[in-house]
Amino acid sequence: MPPDLWTLYALMLKSRLFEEAVAKLWHDGLISGEMHLGTGEEAIIAGVVANLREGDAMALDHRGTAALLMRGVDPVLVARELLGYPDGLCGGMGGHMHLFSKEYLAASSGIVGAEGPAAAGFALAAQYLRPGSVAIAFFGDGAMNQGMLMESMNLASVWNLPVFFVCKDDGWAITTKSVEVTGGGLNERAQGLGVATVEVDGRDVSAVWEAAHIAIERARSGQGPTFLHAHCVHFEGHLLGFPMVRIADHPLREMPGIAIPLTLSILRPGGAPLRDRLAGLRTVVASVLSTMRDPRRDSANDPVARVRATLESVPVRLHELEDQSQKEIDHVFASALMEVPS
Amino acid sequence: MPPDLWTLYALMLKSRLFEEAVAKLWHDGLISGEMHLGTGEEAIIAGVVANLREGDAMALDHRGTAALLMRGVDPVLVARELLGYPDGLCGGMGGHMHLFSKEYLAASSGIVGAEGPAAAGFALAAQYLRPGSVAIAFFGDGAMNQGMLMESMNLASVWNLPVFFVCKDDGWAITTKSVEVTGGGLNERAQGLGVATVEVDGRDVSAVWEAAHIAIERARSGQGPTFLHAHCVHFEGHLLGFPMVRIADHPLREMPGIAIPLTLSILRPGGAPLRDRLAGLRTVVASVLSTMRDPRRDSANDPVARVRATLESVPVRLHELEDQSQKEIDHVFASALMEVPS
Amino acid sequence: MRSMLFTQAIDDALAQAMADNPRIILFGEDIPLLRRNLLVRFGPGRVRGTPISESAFLGAGVAAAMAGLRPVVEMYMVDFLGVCADALLNHASKIEAFSGGKWTAPVVVRVPCGGGYGDGGQHEQSLWGWLAHIPGLTVLVPSTPADGGGLMLAALQHDGPVIFLEHKLLSETWLEFLGSGARSTVQYDVPADGAKGPVPQNWEPVPIGKAFLRRAGGDVTIVSVGVGVHRALEAAQALETEGISVGVLDLRTVSPLDNAAVREVVALTGRLLVVDEDYEGFGLSGELSAVVLEAGISCKYARVCTQTTIPYARQLEDQTLPSKLRICAGVRQLMQ
Amino acid sequence: MRSMLFTQAIDDALAQAMADNPRIILFGEDIPLLRRNLLVRFGPGRVRGTPISESAFLGAGVAAAMAGLRPVVEMYMVDFLGVCADALLNHASKIEAFSGGKWTAPVVVRVPCGGGYGDGGQHEQSLWGWLAHIPGLTVLVPSTPADGGGLMLAALQHDGPVIFLEHKLLSETWLEFLGSGARSTVQYDVPADGAKGPVPQNWEPVPIGKAFLRRAGGDVTIVSVGVGVHRALEAAQALETEGISVGVLDLRTVSPLDNAAVREVVALTGRLLVVDEDYEGFGLSGELSAVVLEAGISCKYARVCTQTTIPYARQLEDQTLPSKLRICAGVRQLMQ
């Protein structure tokens, strides 16, 4: 059965609207610490999660909210968890990097690469207790250099585990360009660990759905793990308040605080010859510029907008869906912000 | 310059004779704990080490003795270290899995895979302090599944470090056949981490020398790391007193202690159906049989014997060399066993 | 009553539990051979070998436990937990807290520990205090076959992660594999009552968190675990001839500590000697002094622990690990 | 005298050392951006970014130090040492012993630690006690800009592995990056004297292993490190009004402990309160009680530490980390 774009769009929209509301709460100071959104990767999450069924498990990274919402976890519980309320999804104990749902067999971790072992373990349990079920590992391109993730791919291969390894490649690990710290190629690497691979445009939810469908069916029928390499962008950069994005958005406001110490430092006696200093400066400037020119700043890469464009031919249904989604999210946050029970 | 087989044979012979003497001391109870010999892998070690020069470094695994001897470390110091004497190479503090020579920049570790990070670090220091120098990592096929080793290959690739990763593949990790726990292929894996690869018959010291020569020159000239996949056998199995080898050598003596509890267990009520029990038994029996039929039991795989055969055409020189080697080793152990200074 | 060897008893209790509970599975490096007696009874589906990928398979054990299995994950040695500590530090131990108490990871990590057979400093560590520092981990250290089996059974019934430490000097199989290699030319100082002893006909769980008074004594209380218990008992016996009455409390569980039992025995004698094969600083020995002081009990205190990296040379090793000699000296010091 | 922010001071001392010693290099994830001021002064050769491969690059730092460099390896957070603990547990800490004292690994591991900004239990741990358990590691925890710079300089001159822990609540850059994200809508309880303070014109090493008495007091002695020192000072001030005189000893170095200083101050008051943001069990708080008892000093003892996984919710977090409130209660309890 081909993907129903309306369903997929509804999933993506739900997550997008939810995360936009979260961003507001974060800016208002109601959410503490780091906050990594999944805005920009919704097509990957939706394309995969829409293929799941009861008994399937998910190992999530530091951007786990989208997957949980799309999987069906109560959004009010998630919102109240992010707010740190005692009746949140995890009683306020986990927070946004440690969202857990036993009911949906979904576990998050803030440790980069830990999704690998977790998905392998979920898949192992599936082999015994829920044959035909699968486990998903969602992680980024940066995680591909974490040993335990590579180990887990090998383990899934030799134990023939029903794991679908989903790499959401946005090209970045915080401020580091992945190409600069990653040798070989991700697909070759997965193959060298015995895992079948497939590559898709992660902005295209249909393409992801198709690839995921095949890989997940393969896993369900005992044919072992697959690695999906899917490309995407993250609109907010690494986390809310990301300095590089702040600079790009407000260069005049943000630059002095960075440029002044930089200039003082480059001028200080003692240290490298000028040539090396300039090379250092070039690195810094290149980073800032690459954020400014980054495709993650380009709304043409927005997976939600892309699928929406194909649905615009049915405007009434589209607006109805969107109104409905917005209402639901408004309702979620109205409930979520209700007084804390004591 | 092509390899001088006499020199290589002398290196290998020195190591072989030394380790045979060590085995005797171990059997006599003068060496405690685990004792992993390198007998069977001498061609790999010699072919690589003969390419090293001052300033080069080595990260060694649990079979480090051969490399240290061939590199020029005083064999008396090594022997006295294995005996646990206070004037041994490491004052009796390290022992056979933790042999260190600062002078030769050689460090061992008993942690499988730790040679990867160590060689990367040595190579990093070489980039700054000893340009043109290289670092070798010696490890086994089992180590290829240890995350930190894979991580290190990637690091060496992206930092363009002068590392030569040498995998001494005997097909086994203790009692586990590596093919059964290793997905993909080792060369593909290294390539997926951005490292160039070469494969040789590790029983053939000339072939190893050639491959090592090219790879090491590449590294010296700033062209980055290479992975060598070299096949070999270990005559003693994993360590001295290895149960599988004991069974193979003395089946009548060793089998009852294994077979009786096994039979009692297979007959006990409660547990798996007969089919699964038999599958379990097949696994155990297959392991034992594969040790018995193992190529590591076949002297045709002896790298020392192989190079010797090609030198037999000059018998006088050969016997002179062998007599000389034996005398030297006898002398080493005579000194090594001299009274402990107090 | 039956009599069993230390590891034999643990395996026997494990077999009993596996027969009762099909969700118990076993994996680790070389496990098909090392646990071949379980393999032929429970089949290759439940007894698996792994690659040398501790982070992957320990982490997988944690998640498999969350998803309904009861995995027993074996590691070659506690020293090697260094390569995969994340699975314990940031996952197994924290799932229950993170999920607001809704989800647990009942995984048993069975791992050999301890020295005394000349294997050097990367292969003879104890590290129970290091592990016990992490809230959310249960750490068990049996010192006899009966406790070995009983605590294994308790671990398999516990609703959270358990580290089950199996001292290599007590284990007939590990000591042969790593120490003697079937040689008759080497001797290790193996505590007889730890290596072999009576075990029940049918295994019952030994409660987690309950210490056991191995010997009563009015002058000095020694608190210890594992092989240290036996060294302490030897010392106590020797000191009897000097007219010093020494009690020995076997903690059996390092975390959670049996605070009540510790306080009770120390209050009695007013003298506490901790014998701990793990490193001295920032570990069990310090924690025990805190437990006593917190209760407002004042006592004389000394400790006999491992202070440095464990040397390879047998003689140096003997001086470094807690020995009867050092324990006797510690007791005498407290009696001054 | 100049005044500096906490991380600014550390970076400044580091810059001074780098200018003096070309063997000092810096690497870690995102280091080119995070230490951009050092990058533009010392060039990309000495300030490098890494992949997210902590085991590889920390292990490489250890070996590079053995081979003649003086690497400063940065990790994102101490919590993440779980994935690469082997490099510290089995390598950095043991090289000197293994080599019979002939070889050392003078690597500095600079790593943010601590909580108080709502980042949850996998990102706010302290773990200094966990690290200090391992013989052979030096563990530094500065609590002011002056100590931050001075201890960094000392670390860079020390001939062995040093873990340099930089508390995120004191660090202007970490707190902005991870906590506020430049928002003005959030407030954290940042100790002013820890976040900013006077620093010398030219950096001199602050000696490793020397505690510093931040406040003298005759009734109760609080021993602490890092942010805990400031919480203790606040409490001491509050308790003054109740007529209780509280002294505060800032350890500055967790390993090796300044045993003499601890004993001296505790002997004076006879009352020891340990304030430790690290986990309570099997760590620093226990070790301090042992240090005191071992010297035959009897004292009343209590501790205010982190007992569980640190909760995400700010309110729960405040109740879990040592607070002025809990410290005051602890002191009053000791005064009863």
Ligand SMILES: Cc1ncc(C[n+]2csc(CCOP(=O)(O)OP(=O)(O)O)c2C)c(N)n1
């Ligand atoms: C083991 C570990 N190392 C470092 C970090 C800090 N960290 C958090 S997210 C991140 C970048 C991850 O990059 P990627 O996997 O590509 O995911 P993305 O953020 O781009 O979605 C890093 C380095 C961590 N959380 N865990």
Ligand SMILES: Cc1ncc(C[n+]2csc(CCOP(=O)(O)OP(=O)(O)O)c2C)c(N)n1
């Ligand atoms: C991290 C770690 N895990 C497990 C071990 C136990 N161990 C020691 S050697 C070995 C097998 C290594 O196999 P391989 O790398 O092929 O080397 P070989 O012994 O065959 O030369 C194992 C599992 C260890 N020392 N370190």
Ligand SMILES: [Mg+2]
């Ligand atoms: Mg990324």
Ligand SMILES: [Mg+2]
């Ligand atoms: Mg091998």
